[in-house]
Amino acid sequence: MTSQVWAASQEAKAGSGAPEGGPRWLDAEEQKAWRAWLYSAQLLMDRLDRDLTHQTGISHAYYEVLVALSEAPGRAMRMSELADRCLSSRSRLSHAVSRLEERGWVRRQVCESDGRGQLAVLTDDGFAALEAAAPIHVESVRTHLFDQLSPAQVAAMRNLGETLLRHLDGTAP
Amino acid sequence: MTSQVWAASQEAKAGSGAPEGGPRWLDAEEQKAWRAWLYSAQLLMDRLDRDLTHQTGISHAYYEVLVALSEAPGRAMRMSELADRCLSSRSRLSHAVSRLEERGWVRRQVCESDGRGQLAVLTDDGFAALEAAAPIHVESVRTHLFDQLSPAQVAAMRNLGETLLRHLDGTAP
DNA sequence: GTAGCGTAGTTGAAGGCTTGACTATTCCGC
DNA sequence: GCGGAATAGTCAAGCCTTCAACTACGCTAC
Numbered sequence: 001m002t003s004q005v006w007a008a009s010q011e012a013k014a015g016s017g018a019p020e021g022g023p024r025w026l027d028a029e030e031q032k033a034w035r036a037w038l039y040s041a042q043l044l045m046d047r048l049d050r051d052l053t054h055q056t057g058i059s060h061a062y063y064e065v066l067v068a069l070s071e072a073p074g075r076a077m078r079m080s081e082l083a084d085r086c087l088s089s090r091s092r093l094s095h096a097v098s099r100l101e102e103r104g105w106v107r108r109q110v111c112e113s114d115g116r117g118q119l120a121v122l123t124d125d126g127f128a129a130l131e132a133a134a135p136i137h138v139e140s141v142r143t144h145l146f147d148q149l150s151p152a153q154v155a156a157m158r159n160l161g162e163t164l165l166r167h168l169d170g171t172a173p
Numbered sequence: 174m175t176s177q178v179w180a181a182s183q184e185a186k187a188g189s190g191a192p193e194g195g196p197r198w199l200d201a202e203e204q205k206a207w208r209a210w211l212y213s214a215q216l217l218m219d220r221l222d223r224d225l226t227h228q229t230g231i232s233h234a235y236y237e238v239l240v241a242l243s244e245a246p247g248r249a250m251r252m253s254e255l256a257d258r259c260l261s262s263r264s265r266l267s268h269a270v271s272r273l274e275e276r277g278w279v280r281r282q283v284c285e286s287d288g289r290g291q292l293a294v295l296t297d298d299g300f301a302a303l304e305a306a307a308p309i310h311v312e313s314v315r316t317h318l319f320d321q322l323s324p325a326q327v328a329a330m331r332n333l334g335e336t337l338l339r340h341l342d343g344t345a346p
Numbered sequence: 347g348t349a350g351c352g353t354a355g356t357t358g359a360a361g362g363c364t365t366g367a368c369t370a371t372t373c374c375g376c
Numbered sequence: 377g378c379g380g381a382a383t384a385g386t387c388a389a390g391c392c393t394t395c396a397a398c399t400a401c402g403c404t405a406c
Contacts, residue, residue, distance in 0.1 A: 024311060024315050033327050033328070034318070040335075041334075091385085094385065115370080117383090139196065149333070164213035263355065268393080290353095291354080
């Protein structure tokens with residue numbers, strides 16, 4: 001679907017007969033797989049984020065923060081730990097928590113065991129907001145993802161995701 | 174991995190015996206599949222975008238624009254068409270093209286067949302920038318994606334992506 | 347031909363994200 | 377304890393995206 005141009009470049013290199021490590025261009029099958037994955041992933045994330053944002057006023061990024069906190073013991077987490085859990089930079093999380101604080105859904109608390117650290121704590125209001133948003137989000141995930149897939153496809157999705165995670169987790173951010 | 178809380182809510186609803194359409198919560202298997210997919214997709218996109226941005230100074234969003242134009246007849250496309258192809262809003266694309274214009278990689282040209290329209294045209298400099306960036310991007314996609322997957326997994330990835338695309342394309346943005 | 351409506355694209359303000367610098371605190375070796 | 381390195385988190389500047397006007401053109405019908 002893409003990059004006839006780059007396929008052509010590949011031909012040029014191949015024509016030179018050199019076995020040096022020129023670009024390992026994608027073949028037609030790989031192109032199709034890559035495009036399908038990329039487009040579907042972008043569209044799906046976009047869709048889910050839009051649904052959530054428009055119906056609840058909570059972006060997916062903020063939702064992830066609330067979920068992470070709701071599952072943590074005492075509904076509290078260290079800022080860094082929370083950032084890792086949400087695949088967020090520290091800076092981004094710090095901003096996000098500031099905004100959630102303004103909404104009264106999270107509060108900061110100095111960490112007793114480490115004076116440098118801060119705890120982000122989910123408030124009752126925050127928990128209530130999450131409880132209200134969760135059904136809407138789940139329905140959206142069902143509609144756009146699970147309702148479209150067979151059990152075998154769901155298994156393949158998990159397998160694929162876990163395979164990639166094993167690699168990506170071992171890679172420096 | 175997530176949402177014991179929401180699972181618990183589900184129990185509560187189920188306990189009431191009512192068959193009304195309460196939230197269709199995810200079961201444990203679905204949770205794992207969903208989390209694996211979401212995390213891997215976010216990490217992978219992040220990784221690819223970072224690699225590309227740091228090594229070439231071109232973000233993935235801009236790269237997509239350049240690729241789309243390079244494949245178009247005459248290396249030119251209508252703005253709206255280009256926006257659709259890049260999964261971008263018109264406004265976003267308009268800003269992006271403005272910045273690519275500043276770099277001298279794209280120029281705008283009024284459309285002859287429709288006075289309202291504009292054509293975005295890839296310049297020779299833009300094409301050269303793309304030719305320089307493409308090998309780096311391809312290598313990144315290989316390293317983080319295809320090198321990690323078996324042929325069967327690649328096939329599953331394509332199947333999954335195409336299935337989701339069929340649904341998402343039919344859905345209003 | 348011109349009123350009215352839909353389409354194509356741009357613009358500017360508001361807010362989110364990233365980067366890099368900065369402060370404060372803890373850990374470690376001596 | 378004490379100096380230096382590492383860690384936790386915040387902050388400010390700049391870029392990117394979104395949203396809501398807004399301009400300009402084309403299409404249709406009267």
